Amino acid sequence: MESLERITLKTQGGQTAEVSTFAGHILTWRNEQNQDYLFLSKNAIFQPPKAIRGGVPICFPQFSNFGRLTQQHGFVRNKSWKVVDKSDWSVTLSLSYDGSEFPDYPHPFELRTRIELCDDNLEQHLDVTNTGSGPMPFTAALHTYYAVSDISNVKVEGLKGLAYLDSTDGRLEKREEAAEVVFPGEVDRIYLRAPDVVKIQDSGAPSGPRTFEIRKRGFPDAVLWNPAAERAAAMSDLGDPEWRRMVCLEPGLVVSDPVELAAGATWIASQSLRVHRNGGATAAAL
Numbered sequence: 001m002e003s004l005e006r007i008t009l010k011t012q013g014g015q016t017a018e019v020s021t022f023a024g025h026i027l028t029w030r031n032e033q034n035q036d037y038l039f040l041s042k043n044a045i046f047q048p049p050k051a052i053r054g055g056v057p058i059c060f061p062q063f064s065n066f067g068r069l070t071q072q073h074g075f076v077r078n079k080s081w082k083v084v085d086k087s088d089w090s091v092t093l094s095l096s097y098d099g100s101e102f103p104d105y106p107h108p109f110e111l112r113t114r115i116e117l118c119d120d121n122l123e124q125h126l127d128v129t130n131t132g133s134g135p136m137p138f139t140a141a142l143h144t145y146y147a148v149s150d151i152s153n154v155k156v157e158g159l160k161g162l163a164y165l166d167s168t169d170g171r172l173e174k175r176e177e178a179a180e181v182v183f184p185g186e187v188d189r190i191y192l193r194a195p196d197v198v199k200i201q202d203s204g205a206p207s208g209p210r211t212f213e214i215r216k217r218g219f220p221d222a223v224l225w226n227p228a229a230e231r232a233a234a235m236s237d238l239g240d241p242e243w244r245r246m247v248c249l250e251p252g253l254v255v256s257d258p259v260e261l262a263a264g265a266t267w268i269a270s271q272s273l274r275v276h277r278n279g280g281a282t283a284a285a286l
């Protein structure tokens with residue numbers, strides 16, 4: 001098994017994050033008690049170019065099959081990235097594509113991600129520059145896997161009233177009626193024009209209830225995913241009971257506000273993840 005280069009970030013308060021140069025991928029984010037905030041599957045396969053199951057894979061230049069590529073979620077999660085700069089608590093990675101490897105995607109680009117860790121707050125920035133001479137269409141998502149005690153303890157707030165495409169039902173457009181979305185079975189939805197703040201509550205976390213607050217910028221949509229038992233059983237790097245310990249909330253540029261980036265132009269977006277523990281706010285500032 002090929003070992004991955006991991007960069008460790010640390011805060012003064014003792015939280016850590018690990019970032020893999022393969023895939024420009026946040027692998028872990030742990031609090032000072034070494035408890036995981038992000039889910040990384042025990043069955044994850046660390047064998048490039050296989051995508052890693054958990055953490056924060058970057059889906060680019062395509063989310064799912066929204067684009068012309070045959071690779072689900074694009075190809076940057078299967079590539080090695082370069083470290084541009086690094087401090088104890090931050091790292092910037094980049095990936096250049098010259099437009100030649102994938103005939104269905106002849107658009108050269110320079111993609112960067114910057115990851116900054118503070119106590120109970122992780123920020124991830126994504127920016128892309130079109131280095132070609134024509135317009136560059138793309139879709140994208142930060143495919144963030146949160147660690148939860150059990151999916152039956154999870155409720156997602158902030159989606160009520162939104163239209164969504166139900167990927168478990170032929171991408172039929174539906175409307176969210178629930179103030180708190182729960183997971184009685186497989187959930188795979190693309191919420192259109194989601195608000196910039198969405199919250200995931202976990203009432204069974206080991207050190208008391210906790211809430212993940214996701215603040216997104218520049219991503220109009222949000223994908224919510226848990227595969228449930230049957231689909232997870234077909235995924236060798238997930239399976240049972242791992243699927244119970246995760247939920248994905250993925251800020252995305254998927255359907256709303258499609259982008260055709262002009263030659264030389266740069267697009268930027270980000271997410272800021274904050275954890276509120278035991279129902280109380282943390283001391284970290286945004």
Ligand SMILES: O=P(O)(O)OC[C@H]1O[C@@H](O)[C@H](O)[C@@H](O)[C@@H]1O
Pocket residue numbers: 051064072073143167188189223225250
């Ligand atoms: O197995 P992959 O390619 O990492 O994708 C996992 C899931 O990613 C989610 O973003 C999609 O909405 C799901 O449909 C998909 O199954």
